Amino acid sequence: MELTFNQIMFIIISGVIILFSVLTVTSKRILRAATFLLFVLVATAGLYFMLNYQFLAAVQLTLYAGGIVVLIIFSILLTSHISQKFEEVSISKKIFAALAVILGMVLCIITILQYEYSATTIAAEELNMKIIGRSLLGYGREGYALPFEVISVLLLAAMVGAIVVAKKVKK
């Protein structure tokens, strides 16, 4: 069976995602774990590009890979030594966690494979910035003005909250 270009790309991207996710949660050094998380997020942006959602991929790259990972790396540098290694987790805890995770994963995958997804035949329309902007600020059908405003208030509250919490208390 001949593999198409898309399928080869999907195999590469999913391999990168799975490999680096595992490394993120098992790496002994915290800064390396953060770097592996960055690779996972960039590969996810690649998946969005494959699905033809360019705007979403750009947001993923700038916000997740550019913003959140940098924030995490900053806080690592503020709170721990770069070469610090974690102490080993007890083996029984590892085994129980792996058992629970594998059980859940197998259950979910079996359920997914049992269900027949009927792919739609509707042709996907080109998703350009004009449609995205009109939808985000529209209030009729297909409008997302309310969640947009709620998320704005949430971001403002989170920003103020973060400043207040991280502020030094005067003694």
Added chain:
Amino acid sequence: MLNTGIPLQFFIILATIMFFIGVYGFLTRRNLITILMSVELILNSVNINFVAFNRYLYPDNLQGHFFTLFVIAVAAAESAVAIAIIINIYRRFTTINVEDVDEMKY
């Protein structure tokens, strides 16, 4: 270009594997920042689900696309607040290991 030659199931299985790797990290890690990183993995896998469902099953609606945007915004807010709290904890206890931080207040 709807038919990319990849069944929808592959995307969902990939997201499932990523989700459970995140859960594994959440259960075994003992450092607050690495726990936060596991939560980011979980949120990211959910985003892949949203986007794949949107593209394959309802490409004429954009709910999945926009809710992925909102999830990304919530994740950003969440990590900002969490990191503020972590830095504050580090100031008080000089550690961010969850087992050493066992009191809320002096």
